[in-house]
Amino acid sequence: MSYVGDVAALARKDLLLELRGRETVPAMVVFAVGALVVFRFALPGEQSEAAKGLLWVAILFTALLALTRAFAAERDQGLLDALVLAPCDRSAIWLAKAVATIAFLVLVEVFALAAFWLFFGGLGVAALAAVALADVGLCAAGVLLAAMAVGGRARELLLPVLFLPVALPVLVGGVGATVTDDPARYLGFLALYDAVFAILAWAGFEYVVTE
Amino acid sequence: MIRARALSKRFGTRVALAGLDLDVPRGGFLLVTGRNGSGKTTLLRLLAGLAAPTGGALEVATERARVGFLAHEPLLYRQLTAVENLDLYARLYRVAERRERIGMLLERFDLWDARHDPVGTFSRGMLQRLALCRTLLHEPELLLLDEPFNALDVEGATLLDRELEAARGERTLVVATHDPDRLAVPATARLRLA
Numbered sequence: 001m002s003y004v005g006d007v008a009a010l011a012r013k014d015l016l017l018e019l020r021g022r023e024t025v026p027a028m029v030v031f032a033v034g035a036l037v038v039f040r041f042a043l044p045g046e047q048s049e050a051a052k053g054l055l056w057v058a059i060l061f062t063a064l065l066a067l068t069r070a071f072a073a074e075r076d077q078g079l080l081d082a083l084v085l086a087p088c089d090r091s092a093i094w095l096a097k098a099v100a101t102i103a104f105l106v107l108v109e110v111f112a113l114a115a116f117w118l119f120f121g122g123l124g125v126a127a128l129a130a131v132a133l134a135d136v137g138l139c140a141a142g143v144l145l146a147a148m149a150v151g152g153r154a155r156e157l158l159l160p161v162l163f164l165p166v167a168l169p170v171l172v173g174g175v176g177a178t179v180t181d182d183p184a185r186y187l188g189f190l191a192l193y194d195a196v197f198a199i200l201a202w203a204g205f206e207y208v209v210t211e
Numbered sequence: 212m213i214r215a216r217a218l219s220k221r222f223g224t225r226v227a228l229a230g231l232d233l234d235v236p237r238g239g240f241l242l243v244t245g246r247n248g249s250g251k252t253t254l255l256r257l258l259a260g261l262a263a264p265t266g267g268a269l270e271v272a273t274e275r276a277r278v279g280f281l282a283h284e285p286l287l288y289r290q291l292t293a294v295e296n297l298d299l300y301a302r303l304y305r306v307a308e309r310r311e312r313i314g315m316l317l318e319r320f321d322l323w324d325a326r327h328d329p330v331g332t333f334s335r336g337m338l339q340r341l342a343l344c345r346t347l348l349h350e351p352e353l354l355l356l357d358e359p360f361n362a363l364d365v366e367g368a369t370l371l372d373r374e375l376e377a378a379r380g381e382r383t384l385v386v387a388t389h390d391p392d393r394l395a396v397p398a399t400a401r402l403r404l405a
Contacts, residue, residue: 009302013288013295020290020329073288081261082286082345086303087276211263 006088010096015103017073024069025104032062032112040119049179051120052127055112056174059134060167062108066101067142068159071150080150084209094143094205101139109135123178126187130177133190134170137197141166144201147208169193212237212353212383213258217267220253227253228404230267235400237272238380242394243387245404251387252283254404255355258385271353273383276304279351281359285342289331293322293341296330297348304349316344320370335362343371354378356386360393372396 018024035058043050074080083093109131113123142163149159170193176186215233219226228250235241243251256262258271259280271278287296294313301309317323320340325333330341339362346354360368372395378384379396388394391401 006303009299013291013299016295017288017290073290077286077289078282078284079286079288081280081282081284082300083303084261085259085275085278085280086300087274087305088303211261 003089003092006092007096007099010083010088010093011099011103014096014100018100018104023072024066025107028062028065028104028108029111031065032058032108033115035061036112036115036119048120051116052123052178053175055116055120055123056134056171056178058112059105059109059131059174060138060164060171062112063101063105063135063138063142063167064160064163066104066108067139067146067163068156070097070101070143070146075150075155080147080209090206090209091202093209094147094201097143097146098139098201101143102135105135105139106132124183126183127178129187130174130183130190133187133194134174137170137190137194138167140194140201141197144197144205144208147205166197212239212272213241213385214270214272215267218257218264218269219266220250220257220262221265228257233402235383235385237383239400240375240379240384240396240398241386241400241402242391242398243385243402243404244389244391246389249404251389251404252357255280255282255357255385255387258353259355273353276349277352279346279349279354281342281346281354281356283357283361285330285338286345287330287338287341290329292327292329293317293333293344294326296341297344300345300348306349312348313344316347320344321366336364336367339363340367340370343374347374351382353383354385356384358388359386360388360390368393 039051039054074083084090145162145166146159149155149162152158170190173186173190173193177183180186213233213235215231218228218231218233220228243254245251257264257269259278260275297313298309301313306312317326320343322337322340325337330338333341359371363371375384375396
């Protein structure tokens with residue numbers, strides 16, 4: 001079986017686990033929509049520009065929620081050893097986790113963006129493209145950091161501490177693409193971020209999960 | 212097959228293994244005994260490639276795809292069924308005719324009737340049997356078994372003895388246990404860790 005086959009088998013496993021457990025996605029939906037409800041009441045009057053910035057805060061923290069759970073099954077049941085021992089390329093583990101996490105995030109964003117439209121108005125095509133690019137970057141970098149955190153003693157604290165500084169450029173690019181009249185350079189910046197972190201995570205994952 | 216010289220492993224200031232010399236030929240059967248905390252699991256993790264030595268030299272002359280490792284934990288996803296778990300590993304290990312192989316192992320370890328049940332509903336003994344199926348799935352050349360009799364009933368222990376008997380001479384076996392009397396198959400070498 002090819003590298004793509006390994007990724008497919010591992011991603012399918014993660015999707016099945018979520019389908020059976022229904023632990024992560026419902027919590028993410030409640031969190032994302034709940035945050036937007038809070039923002040709706042926190043922002044008096046017409047504040048759609050400020051709301052666009054807060055949408056990105058909601059996306060960032062929802063992604064963090066997904067990443068906190070990304071290796072939950074492996075952590076609780078010692079399963080990372082089994083995956084590391086398997087003869088597939090270790091980067092396939094990272095890619096499969098990233099694909100599954102992106103799928104969860106996209107699903108949640110369907111609800112979150114609908115809620116945003118309801119509370120604050122619609123978003124342009126550039127903003128939706130920025131959300132899609134941000135999902136890739138957040139998950140590419142975030143899954144690597146989640147794997148680093150999973151072996152640590154204070155793992156619940158370690159992931160946010162590592163993730164937020166790394167995710168900051170995504171916030172800058174996302175907000176920029178959403179509020180400016182010329183979003184192209186921000187979308188380009190997000191695409192560059194995705195490429196850099198995807199390559200770094202793909203190449204570095206093996207060293208994170210092995211001694 | 213396995214050659215270690217002055218092998219040592221430390222975790223911070225704690226010494227788990229110190230100055231271990233070891234030779235296990237291809238087809239050999241090494242029985243590792245010792246009290247809790249004597250380094251049996253650490254040795255098996257080193258042999259599996261899951262940990263790196265902090266001193267000495269270790270050579271395991273087999274590729275990762277040909278190692279079967281039975282750990283303390285069953286290394287199975289509790290939310291997935293027995294078949295789904297074995298199918299995942301069979302795909303990752305590129306097992307030929309995986310459905311037939313999975314079916315054969317489940318029947319051999321008397322888990323066929325529970326094949327579509329989530330592993331989380333299994334008893335500890337059933338989990339250990341399924342973990343053995345996972346370990347043997349890809350017909351490994353090197354079998355590393357950490358306390359394999361844990362939670363097995365008499366019937367399960369007999370099944371395991373039968374597997375060990377069949378593997379003896381054909382595969383290289385390293386079995387770590389604190390209770391060597393349960394092993395019916397004679398080892399070719401013994402190592403007692405202090």
